[in-house]
Amino acid sequence: MTETVSTQSTVKEITRALKHKPGALLPILHDIQHALGYIPADSIPVIASELQLSRAEVHGVISFYHYFRETPPGKQTIHLCRAESCQAMGSKKLxxxxxxxLSIDYHxxxxxxxxxxxxxxxLGMCSCSPSMQIGNDVYGRVSNExxxxxxxxxxxLS
Incomplete structure (x- = not known):
């Protein structure tokens, strides 16, 4: 219960601080994700109300941009490159x-x-494709092994 109250207060604080800026929705979503690690489903009605948008409009923006998460992230996030160079070097099989x-899909x-x-x-590692990033560590020429x-x-280590 305390986590939900803290989450909601964070969402309200961020939304109220930024709602008067032009194009406020994206900065609000970015700040919420930065603070919480994701955009909780129960924050959508709060954001929509403060910005006088429908819940569908807010959810539409969240679901459109791959950057936004709707679930809490793991302790470590693996970013797997899907750019053309990495694809040409076997990233689809990787x-x-x-x-x-991992028994999971993207997101x-x-x-x-x-x-x-x-x-x-x-990831800017085109000469070392395929590549991935985990935390601040970037890896090139990544194979299954x-x-x-x-x-x-x-x-x-965890």
Whole structure:
């Protein structure tokens, strides 16, 4: 119950502070996600009311932009590059392997809460494709085997 109250107060504080800015919805959503790690479903009515928008309009923006999460992220977020260079170097097969290894899809979190998987459309590592980022660490020339090694190492540390 306390977490919900704290979450709602954070949402209200951010929304009220930014609602008078032109195009306030996106800055509000970004600040909420930055503060909470995601956009809780119960924040949509608050945002809609404060901005005099429908819930559908707010939800439409959240669901349109892949950056916004509607569920809490895992302790570590894996960003897997889906840009053309990485695709040309086998990222589709790597993507299939990653999803199978973690038993999740994009925008999901493993049941133990350790990892979330998110697509990214360029990490600037085109000469070392395919690439991924976990936290501040960027990895190039990622293979199924090197992915497994990194994940196993990070699981052991958490």
């Amino acid at each position: 993507e299939e392997h990653v999803k199978a290894k 999901e979190t493993t049941p133990d809460g350790k990892f979330s998987l998110e697509p990214v459309y360029c 090197s992915f497994d090694s990194v994940i196993d190492e990070r699981e052991a």
